[in-house]
Amino acid sequence: MTTGHVFIAVSLDGYIARPDGSLDWLTGAPDGPSAPEGEDFGYAAFIERMDGLVMGRGTFDVVAGFDPWPYAIPVVVLSSSMQNDDVPEALRDKVRVKQGAPREVMDALGREGWTRAYIDGGKVIQSFLREGLIEDMVISRLPVLIGSGLPLFGAVDGDVRLEHEATRTYPGGMVQSRYGVG
């Protein structure tokens, strides 16, 4: 079975993007993930262990505009409305669309040989959490309140207790915690 893994930045008030999907509060942060010093906050080591990335349509619409394309691993976009033909031509060898419930998708990816999947985007993370498909989460909290936006977390069926594994702090004020789930 493929396991899900989260590596995500969040504002102090729990948002992963502004209401329009914008990440300017993150990339504009002093010593934020785009810090010129080359600090990657453990991202390269994280992604090296992943066989691919599963994201929602909303996240894809934001990252599709990134130039250069930021991912060296295969990307699967979960969408019931999008088709493979809707993927911009330049990305067709890197991105494909899948439909289905989270567990079905993970089962299918497992049959393709995926052991670990990077799960990204608020709604996708929430639905995979509810289905017990997330094994661990690395949450990097920036010291800024943005007031509104797309939340990292949403409704749960009951309390979800996590296991705190480690916390690191960075000079720019980011607090990065790793949690095991379930």
Added chain:
Amino acid sequence: MTTGHVFIAVSLDGYIARPDGSLDWLTGAPDGPSAPEGEDFGYAAFIERMDGLVMGRGTFDVVAGFDPWPYAIPVVVLSSSMQNDDVPEALRDKVRVKQGAPREVMDALGREGWTRAYIDGGKVIQSFLREGLIEDMVISRLPVLIGSGLPLFGAVDGDVRLEHEATRTYPGGMVQSRYGVG
């Protein structure tokens, strides 16, 4: 001028209480604030520096039921609907009601000699933050998702950048960060 200081526990998904005000997710946590080991997570050292506590009506309605009364410092309840006569008799030497905008209230408390006020409750913290009346916040994040409840943070007029001062972790998985504001 009296400065405002926050010391609060929050779930990993950003709630300070369940929708009905309940704190069972917090007090029931292994090594949570009520941990029998006597660990107080810095609370005694924090409150020792405070001249009094300002809370909203919602928070008062929850803590009014606590026995014994948990505060050794004077408590001011901000409420436009409550009167001093509405304070239970047993608490009248410990609790009084004030009305007015956050800055007016802090000015009045300053004239009474308060230097530092402990600011508690989601709505009160949010309004004091918006008015620039909070000097620092100690946020203790528990490793549990509760899915819904009263949020610590709310709308802001613009991005509020905070200064991360320190983070400590505790054996039960609490991650406690101190931030300076403004």
